[in-house]
């Protein structure tokens with residue numbers, strides 16, 4: 527990536543057009559709008575077609591070349607001086623959850639469009655081309671898995687497996703793409719990318735709580751998931767004295783508090799969750815003889831994540847001894863932590879700093895297209911606050927000033943990566 531330094535940086539920091547960005551978000555937010563002011567615009571539906579066509583029209587109006595690949599990802603390309611260079615890319619998704627908001631994903635695509643419009647306003651020609659992409663089916667709610675379009679683009683999933691995926695009504699991705707006219711020609715896996723940036727609402731409460739405008743995203747948490755089975759002895763709740771019990775339910779309770787504690791001990795990036803818990807036989811006057819539960823541990827740092835797993839295993843061993851139960855721990859997912867490229871993270875931080883926005887370093891606890899893109903290009907993300915940290919909800923809200931700040935940071939980070947006329 528060309529991270530050409532500005533000769534006179536103070537004079538070079540650009541800002542996005544706040545009202546135009548907000549208007550685009552509100553305009554796209556009419557397609558599939560729900561009574562509560564959110565969006566229900568699931569992937570590859572007719573509503574998805576309508577917003578795709580709107581985006582393409584906006585791209586053409588901004589002078590972009592439009593292309594569509596075989597999984598329906600849409601690329602708006604603004605030519606650079608040297609079009610043999612791989613593009614500096616930004617984007618996100620315009621599909622939503624059934625009860626989604628107007629900002630999750632849509633902000634990243636509209637911010638990218640605003641970058642192109644702003645470069646047009648200012649007559650700036652970048653050295654490398656600029657591309658804005660709308661990835662197909664990021665949400666994965668109609669067609670699992672999530673991040674399908676970026677996964678196919680980066681070779682994480684094959685085109686064949688993605689196209690064969692069916693929704694609950696038995697309609698395949700291939701059929702749905704055809705029916706909305708978005709089975710494109712461009713081959714996948716896709717073209718080389720010079721650098722990738724994605725702006726997104728945080729979908730969590732950290733920025734709002736810290737009263738910061740910009741989250742400089744360092745990376746994404748690593749994840750270790752387990753199924754846990756605890757086997758004790760079922761017996762009568764009355765005649766069995768406390769000291770003679772092998773209570774699987776009690777051990778489950780001890781594990782829940784341990785999972786919480788180990789995550790707190792590895793703050794601020796540790797996370798520990800028990801999301802599922804089933805007690806057997808599930809009778810009020812029987813001591814539980816068996817429990818099935820899940821454990822989800824996350825951390826940004828592999829060493830810390832390993833320590834959390836080691837701690838969990840040691841605690842399980844103690845509880846087995848103490849309560850005379852047998853615990854089986856079965857791993858079900860293992861994702862290494864992901865660190866975004868230093869150059870991209872620095873470009874985001876530097877832009878936020880220079881533009882005078884309050885910012886903090888943050889990590890992504892959720893999945894994003896940028897995580898797949900990071901496998902093939904230097905990548906980075908910009909977070910802006912959302913009200914109450916609420917997302918995947920029709921009540922999702924974001925402040926126009928915060929969104930404009932995010933788009934301004936994106937604009938400068940991309941310009942830095944793409945280079946401009948000497």
Ligand SMILES: [Zn+2]
Pocket residue numbers: 619630631664726
């Ligand atoms: Zn999203």
